[in-house]
Amino acid sequence: MKLAISIAGQTIDSPFDARFGRAESFCLVDSDTGAWTVHANPALSASGGAGVQAAQFVAKLGAQAVVSGAYGPKAYDTLSAGNIQRFLAPGNEARSGADILAAFRAGQLTEADGTTHGGHHGG
Amino acid sequence: MKQLVILSGKGGTGKTSVTAAFAHLASQGPLADRILLADADVDAANLELVLQPRRLDTQPFRGGQVAVINEDTCVHCGDCESVCRFDAIIETDGRWTIDPIACDGCAACVYQCPTDSIAMQEQTVGECARSDSRYGPLHHAHLSPGQENSGKLVTQVRQRARQQALDEQRQVVIVDGPPGIGCPVIAAVSGADLALLVTEPTVSGIHDLRRALQTVQHFGVPALVCINKADVYPAGAREIEADCAAQGIPTVGRIPFDLTVASAMVAGEAVTLYRPDAPASLALSALWARVLPFLLEAPA
Amino acid sequence: MMQIVIASGKGGTGKTTVATSLAQVAAERGAVRFLDCDVEAPNAALFLHPVLETHRDVGIRVPRVDAQACTYCGKCAEVCQFHAIAVVGKKVLVFDDLCHGCGSCTWHCPEQAISEHLAVTGVIDSGTTPEGIAFAQGVMNVGQTMGVPILRELKQWTPATGDAPPSTSLRASGALEIRDAPPGASCPVVETMRGADFALLVTEPTPFGLHDLKQVAAIAHDLGIPAGVVINRDGIGDAAVGTWCADRGLPILLRIPMERRIAEAIASGQTLVDAVPDYRVGFQELLERIVAGVNP
Ligand code: SF4
Ligand code: SF4
Ligand code: SF4
Ligand code: SF4
Numbered sequence: 001m002k003l004a005i006s007i008a009g010q011t012i013d014s015p016f017d018a019r020f021g022r023a024e025s026f027c028l029v030d031s032d033t034g035a036w037t038v039h040a041n042p043a044l045s046a047s048g049g050a051g052v053q054a055a056q057f058v059a060k061l062g063a064q065a066v067v068s069g070a071y072g073p074k075a076y077d078t079l080s081a082g083n084i085q086r087f088l089a090p091g092n093e094a095r096s097g098a099d100i101l102a103a104f105r106a107g108q109l110t111e112a113d114g115t116t117h118g119g120h121h122g123g
Numbered sequence: 124m125k126q127l128v129i130l131s132g133k134g135g136t137g138k139t140s141v142t143a144a145f146a147h148l149a150s151q152g153p154l155a156d157r158i159l160l161a162d163a164d165v166d167a168a169n170l171e172l173v174l175q176p177r178r179l180d181t182q183p184f185r186g187g188q189v190a191v192i193n194e195d196t197c198v199h200c201g202d203c204e205s206v207c208r209f210d211a212i213i214e215t216d217g218r219w220t221i222d223p224i225a226c227d228g229c230a231a232c233v234y235q236c237p238t239d240s241i242a243m244q245e246q247t248v249g250e251c252a253r254s255d256s257r258y259g260p261l262h263h264a265h266l267s268p269g270q271e272n273s274g275k276l277v278t279q280v281r282q283r284a285r286q287q288a289l290d291e292q293r294q295v296v297i298v299d300g301p302p303g304i305g306c307p308v309i310a311a312v313s314g315a316d317l318a319l320l321v322t323e324p325t326v327s328g329i330h331d332l333r334r335a336l337q338t339v340q341h342f343g344v345p346a347l348v349c350i351n352k353a354d355v356y357p358a359g360a361r362e363i364e365a366d367c368a369a370q371g372i373p374t375v376g377r378i379p380f381d382l383t384v385a386s387a388m389v390a391g392e393a394v395t396l397y398r399p400d401a402p403a404s405l406a407l408s409a410l411w412a413r414v415l416p417f418l419l420e421a422p423a
Numbered sequence: 424m425m426q427i428v429i430a431s432g433k434g435g436t437g438k439t440t441v442a443t444s445l446a447q448v449a450a451e452r453g454a455v456r457f458l459d460c461d462v463e464a465p466n467a468a469l470f471l472h473p474v475l476e477t478h479r480d481v482g483i484r485v486p487r488v489d490a491q492a493c494t495y496c497g498k499c500a501e502v503c504q505f506h507a508i509a510v511v512g513k514k515v516l517v518f519d520d521l522c523h524g525c526g527s528c529t530w531h532c533p534e535q536a537i538s539e540h541l542a543v544t545g546v547i548d549s550g551t552t553p554e555g556i557a558f559a560q561g562v563m564n565v566g567q568t569m570g571v572p573i574l575r576e577l578k579q580w581t582p583a584t585g586d587a588p589p590s591t592s593l594r595a596s597g598a599l600e601i602r603d604a605p606p607g608a609s610c611p612v613v614e615t616m617r618g619a620d621f622a623l624l625v626t627e628p629t630p631f632g633l634h635d636l637k638q639v640a641a642i643a644h645d646l647g648i649p650a651g652v653v654i655n656r657d658g659i660g661d662a663a664v665g666t667w668c669a670d671r672g673l674p675i676l677l678r679i680p681m682e683r684r685i686a687e688a689i690a691s692g693q694t695l696v697d698a699v700p701d702y703r704v705g706f707q708e709l710l711e712r713i714v715a716g717v718n719p
Binding site for chain 2: 435463464466469470502504505523524525527531565567568570607608612630634638641645656659660661681687689690691
């Protein structure tokens, strides 16, 4: 499965970034083979609607699931419209994209069942 | 970590004086060194006038974009003006210019221009700062006059405050919120653990309090009410208390009209420090003692 | 028609107090139209008691996509600067609260699959006060974020013929428009001030009042609007506002002292000139000075 993990950095060993819309980048990894690529998040500088933009971006990358710390309501809706699964990982532990991948493979991540924060950014 | 946001609906009800007093009182008790302050009233950032902060770090705040016409390639066709719904494109003597204040940043004109003469430019519209203050770390911001996107700036201030509070395991974040019920208020209130609404017993105060309470409830944040200058119009104060009681919202304090509050402001101090025995100071101390348990027990 | 904006920067300085009293004395000399532009917290009606007969929903024009015609090409999402419209797979999502109603998506949709619908964000109430002031207020709905579109509509408001007092015409040269601005110094304040002939800045003589006065004075200056200052609750605080105004050449047109009886009367919903008729003369002179200053 193609997984997009929000990270702060350039490689799969970069730290996990708990924010979705405002994550620095996304690590796109094939959970079967472990092959990965990193893509800068174009929504980082958005003045509004960052979650929507990031959700469309990972959809275009072909992700089938995402892992982040929290999803705003609009990002959540956009991801679910694209049939992309949304997994949650706690943001207050220091860990890397690779750790997240391991947790995903071990079935330790829970699926978000709704929006996890207000995510209001003004407009 | 718990976040208390202080709001008012109507401006000028004494929100910032209450915030400053809370900051002072919290720094005296068991929460000393465990609080953090944020000024989310970025249009009128007054908390720093009382807290005398020392700036540690200032970052530019980039707001939305505005359209700019390249004079060299513009052929003065006026197509851009016809698509702008914000009256930002103005023709004078056959030349078209864009008023950056009116421009909404929608880029409709960019796509319309036949000669690709319009580009969007990002604007620096304010700054976001982190300081040390006499009562604890302060996150504050300043929006340049006339700019939009104060909701985004408020979000940024709150995120930075929250992050530092988590990193340093600070127990309480006190947020001085903006007036009104719009974008910046929503940004200040969403995700807070408790809102304290400071109102005045005036016809305007009562009217605006109702709208502010609806807004806070809309975002699922528990609310408390405190009445400032409660003795100026006792009938109004009773109306507020009855209103709140009917909605199950506790009225947790009444602060008397006291000119010491203005003197303290001039002296640049929290009134509870400036004259601890002034009537307003005594009421504020009692208020803080009532608010704190609500905050610490607020469901996470 | 001459347009005067009453603004303050800091909230609660007595902006509405000044605006409503000024409107009352102005109504004695000619036609007046009053616009309450504080769409988040409109209060002037509590003092002027207009009979609000007309209510009109206002908002922004948001896109709606015809699923039959849409090919999911993604063009709309690409041109939208606010990410208010998203195309993922075979779905188009519109987020009304992010939309600015700019129309870009509508114009660029190659299939003409987009039509526009009014998303109501507030209402404009209008009517006439007992003095014959033509009155309108914008009221933003709770939970909405964008007040400016309501403001733009409000500024366009003209009383229906039935509303205006028959003997006077708002088009007459002596007619006056008074706009009560929102607090603060951001976008909605600019929108309220834009196009006005004079900005009356109400402040209180405290460090907070001065700090916020500077912000709003900067907007008037940038817009090229002449301005003057009213100091309310004179006597509390310090003299720094007066000194700053003198340095800037900003005239102080009126001082209203801190008096408990004024505070009490206003708290109960009276206007200043109704509660303390001694102030009538002060407001008449204030108005004359503004009018004379603008039309020398
Ligand atoms: S970007 Fe939009 S608002 Fe700004 S000038 Fe162009 S069309 Fe008008
Ligand atoms: S559409 Fe382009 S070329 Fe035409 S007036 Fe506007 S900027 Fe100039
Ligand atoms: S531009 Fe028109 S056709 Fe293309 S995705 Fe948007 S609505 Fe559908
Ligand atoms: S009208 Fe403008 S802001 Fe609204 S969805 Fe279309 S392009 Fe985006």
